[in-house]
Amino acid sequence: MSASQLVLVSGASGFVGTAVTLAYLEAGYRVRGTVRSQDKADAWAKKHANAFKDGQLEWAIVKDIAAPGAFDEAIKGVDIVAHTASPFHFDVKDNEKDMLIPALEGTRQCLRAAQKEPSVKRVVLTTSFAAVMDFDRLGPDTTFSHKDWNPATYETAKKSDNPSYVYCASKKIAEEEAWRIAKEPETKWSLSTVAPPMVFGPPLQVINSLDSINTSSGAVWAVVDSKEVPPASFPVGTDSRDIAKLHVLASTTDEGKDQRFLAIAFHYDNNQVAEIARSFPELKDRVPGPSDGAAAQPHFKTDSSLVEKTFAGWKWTSFEQSTKDTLAEILKVEKQLK
Template sequence: MAKKIMVTGGTGYIGSWVVKELLERGHIVKLTVRDKSKEEKYNFLQEIANQSPGELEVYEANLLKFGSYDEAIKDCDTVVHMASPFILDVKDPIEELVKPALEGTENVLASASKAATVKKVILTSSVAAIYGDAKDMQDQGLNEFTEENWNTTSNKDHQPYPYSKTLAERKAWELHDKQEQWFLAVINPSFVMGPSLTKISNSESLKFMSDMLKGKMQVGAPDLVFGVVDVRDVAKAHASAVEMEDVTGRHILSNKSVSVLEMAEAVRIESDKKYKLPKSLSPKWLLYIVGPLFGINSSFVKKNIGYPLRFNNSKSIKNLEIDYRPFNTTMKDMVEQMEENNMIKN
């Protein structure tokens, strides 16, 4: 049965795949955008809708304008809230990250509570709300991170992006616990990779891959480990959370943990060795010196370089029925899409 779903952040790198998945499953998607007149930012989703059994409606709303989601949310039974800035190079973390993430969540969930029809909210959080630095795993005596863990080490000055995601998710749970109208299911993706549906994107994932392909890490990769998940698997997880009535709580999405060097090796294999990719590790002491050139400060180097990182993804496999696609396929498809759309620029 088709659901009416208000989706925030649906034009972004992750969000567009979620919208596509929902449309292809026959749902009615009420997409919110900041400026409806900028049709170039969502036209590609209308084209997808035209070829799908689902329907797309576009509304104007703003994370920081209280009540602006009230119109879009009318008659919806589900809300998928993805809109939240993912920026690593920030000058004012409170204004650029924390305020839109936190106040935006309050704004959207207030509208959900006003609309009596809403029965479920899907929040796109992050593993950044589960841990702040790779060193946390060792400091907490853990073998892996699970949904039980919370980030307690980030703040506005150290790891402001994880800090913003943690505050926003905690606020969502706080608001959830104060009412009985809607259930909350949270998706906590690790580093999202894979092809983009749009050329218009400032995704940090695409920027990271572009930097690697352009040879910025050729002299040596940082000894840094990420949990990685395919953007298409993230979309399926959201759709499963929408459709499965009994899905609630947090869900880590991570296919596997890989180092930057392993990412480079996967790209090398899948792209016929045509890029200047790193073949060795950059020493940690060197990163203290050159890190600032890449937006990496000494505190990040100290707490993340050289540490293992592992996530338990069993809940996503069991509850959301995610069958993670091979990591090399993710890398291959991402590089091919970026090549086709001329997104690797010097």
């Protein structure tokens, strides 16, 4: 594929979306990012002014990714679609309105637009380990791989009172819909999906307050200024830069075509996060000592070897490096905001 091709990155100003956008720009591709407002686009471009050349980055305003025809204009002339936009939070008051519909319809509208645009040749979707895992099989005897699917359904998620279950179901339902659309006879592009777990890595999106930091970065920062080290939100992680690199490879190489990549680099607990945080002079007095409640508990195993088998020479960013870079960037943001 030619690096002069145009990539549409949905949700380009978000945490994962920013990493993905930067990865395509670094690889020499032209990028059109979707954002909800011009203000968001301007702030992002100002923050990353050194990351792109003149004419390499443009913006499309998509206020509601779930609206009918949301991507019809944004997708014109695009060669590659990287759909990263989807809700990731647990503040769910209405399961359908706040989580299920935005995830499903956002994916559906993006891929339907891609069906109608003859220039589109490849699509890569950011899904999640949430689409792979099974809440009833989280014990140490289970090994999850790219072949596994969350058994949750729209109907069970609609009725659930567990926000985590609803979120996981939304990712499964959206990815399932993507593969269904990809198999329709009118679809002329190839689909690949990337399924990360908890995403570590430096938050490089525009951050106006630490209270509004993305959910996964906030989970890493949770060891700071806490009375005791809290349990990890989820015991498996991957660096955002690895996730971004996988999006590029999955959408631009022959090997990456038609693949579903489970992308888990490490298993961890929050005592390990806290230990690394205490190595920062600025944080050593802001992080409590080890907590029994934060120690690693027996849990499932994971197999992400398809990534290594598909892309020769692939190496994951280590837990230690990813955690250090995450904390260093949040510290930097904290100082800037003060």
